[in-house]
Amino acid sequence: MASMMLFTDCSSSSAAAARLLPFCRHQIPDGGLVQLHRSARLQFGLSNPSSSRTFVTYTFPSPPLVKERKEGLGGGGCGVWEGGREKSISLLFIISSSKWGILKWCLITFTAYIITAAAGVSVEAAAKVIDGKKVAKEIRDEIATEISKMKDAIGVVPGLAVILVGDRKDSATYVHNKKKACESVGITSYEVRLSEDSTEQEVIKHITCFNNDPSVHGILVQLPLPSHMNEQNVLDAVCIEKDVDGFNPLNSGRLAMRGIEPLFVPCTPKGCIELLRRYGIEIKGKRAVVLGRSNIVGRPAASLLDGEDATVTVVHSRTQNPEEITREADILIAAVGRPNMVRGSWIKPGAVIIDVGINAVEDAKSPRGYRLVGDVCYEEASKIASAITPVPGGVGPMTIAMLLSNTLVSAKRAHHFV
Numbered sequence: 001m002a003s004m005m006l007f008t009d010c011s012s013s014s015a016a017a018a019r020l021l022p023f024c025r026h027q028i029p030d031g032g033l034v035q036l037h038r039s040a041r042l043q044f045g046l047s048n049p050s051s052s053r054t055f056v057t058y059t060f061p062s063p064p065l066v067k068e069r070k071e072g073l074g075g076g077g078c079g080v081w082e083g084g085r086e087k088s089i090s091l092l093f094i095i096s097s098s099k100w101g102i103l104k105w106c107l108i109t110f111t112a113y114i115i116t117a118a119a120g121v122s123v124e125a126a127a128k129v130i131d132g133k134k135v136a137k138e139i140r141d142e143i144a145t146e147i148s149k150m151k152d153a154i155g156v157v158p159g160l161a162v163i164l165v166g167d168r169k170d171s172a173t174y175v176h177n178k179k180k181a182c183e184s185v186g187i188t189s190y191e192v193r194l195s196e197d198s199t200e201q202e203v204i205k206h207i208t209c210f211n212n213d214p215s216v217h218g219i220l221v222q223l224p225l226p227s228h229m230n231e232q233n234v235l236d237a238v239c240i241e242k243d244v245d246g247f248n249p250l251n252s253g254r255l256a257m258r259g260i261e262p263l264f265v266p267c268t269p270k271g272c273i274e275l276l277r278r279y280g281i282e283i284k285g286k287r288a289v290v291l292g293r294s295n296i297v298g299r300p301a302a303s304l305l306d307g308e309d310a311t312v313t314v315v316h317s318r319t320q321n322p323e324e325i326t327r328e329a330d331i332l333i334a335a336v337g338r339p340n341m342v343r344g345s346w347i348k349p350g351a352v353i354i355d356v357g358i359n360a361v362e363d364a365k366s367p368r369g370y371r372l373v374g375d376v377c378y379e380e381a382s383k384i385a386s387a388i389t390p391v392p393g394g395v396g397p398m399t400i401a402m403l404l405s406n407t408l409v410s411a412k413r414a415h416h417f418v
């Protein structure tokens with residue numbers, strides 16, 4: 001069966017001129033159902049997309065003809081978007097099957113773009129969505145399979161101990177989700193909950209106990225800790241062999257060094273790299289910018305990107321011209337905790353955006369009274385980037401998947417199981 005990939009040039013970035021970003025890939029499947037692809041958005045002027053009227057072109061193989069297993073099928077259409085919603089779609093043409101079908105399809109589609117360009121409109125494409133929820137599920141399935149093999153072979157299942165101090169609702173939710181994720185893959189979880197006014201010594205006492213328990217292969221202390229505690233003292237107490245969060249300074253130090261491997265890599269940055277890997281996004285030789293320099297995300301993310309041979313710049317609160325530097329990034333990891341800080345104008349056309357921020361913003365329309373947004377203005381960025389993680393459903397689920405992965409690695413290492 002014929003299969004066709006169609007790409008347009010994405011070299012021009014002038015907003016006034018037509019910008020031809022990558023077309024979606026069209027593959028004529030083997031007689032199966034064909035999905036409609038929104039190939040590009042043709043937007044008049046430079047007005048706010050959520051309030052403007054937008055024309056969208058579509059190209060797609062024609063389903064009835066595909067069923068007949070004929071080659072060279074295609075079509076084109078036009079849709080009208082208003083206020084961020086699709087209002088109508090009208091079919092303009094369908095190319096019937098013929099020897100020259102594919103060629104005709106290309107010609108008509110390119111002609112549509114040229115007409116659009118001549119009319120002085122800008123052409124925008126929607127970025128590919130990097131689906132962290134889906135990838136996290138795939139990883140959990142892989143982990144479950146490995147755990148079941150390990151149990152069958154040596155009768156051992158991994159164990160994860162979680163310590164939660166205080167009454168933060170978000171922390172309680174994350175701990176609950178970690179426990180559920182453990183159950184789903186066959187990891188035994190142990191939980192200690194301590195009151196807000198507990199002492200550092202009490203927390204360390206529990207850590208020591210888990211350090212000495214052979215059925216526990218991973219220990220994590222949910223962060224942030226209450227402000228009266230010294231976080232570093234607590235994290236130092238987790239023995240490096242069970243430090244599945246990778247926050248012990250010995251693991252962080254090893255990660256920062258060239259040619260030396262840490263025992264564990266912190267879960268969120270590891271999840272970012274895994275998303276890039278699973279989506280086939282090349283890192284080597286690319287310019288990467290990391291926004292934020294926290295010990296949990298920014299610093300380890302920069303080390304990991306550097307380890308993958310990217311050229312890395314870290315942008316932080318004291319950086320001059322952050323926008324200009326960010327605009328150089330082929331790969332952008334944003335981890336600053338400031339809602340929608342990165343606007344469309346900060347992004348290089350075709351860049352890959354990994355948004356680590358999870359920020360609650362008031363939203364009277366939402367049943368919770370708030371909604372979650374990232375550090376990147378998704379609405380704007382998704383029109384300029386080539387791929388982007390959503391919030392929620394992007395990096396967040398990967399954090400937990402990587403925790404499960406680290407716990408499995410730890411158990412395998414402890415029992416010399418390969």
Ligand SMILES: Nc1nc2c(c(=O)[nH]1)N[C@@H](CN(C=O)c1ccc(C(=O)N[C@@H](CCC(=O)O)C(=O)O)cc1)CN2
Pocket residue numbers: 173174220221222223224245267268358372391392393394395396397398399400
């Ligand atoms: N000891 C640690 N503490 C903290 C870590 C960590 O890795 N280790 N990271 C964050 C919190 N965190 C895990 O602990 C975490 C945050 C968010 C998500 C997640 O899946 N988010 C969802 C949205 C969830 C929602 O609706 O509220 C998403 O982004 O889709 C998982 C884990 C700080 N503390």
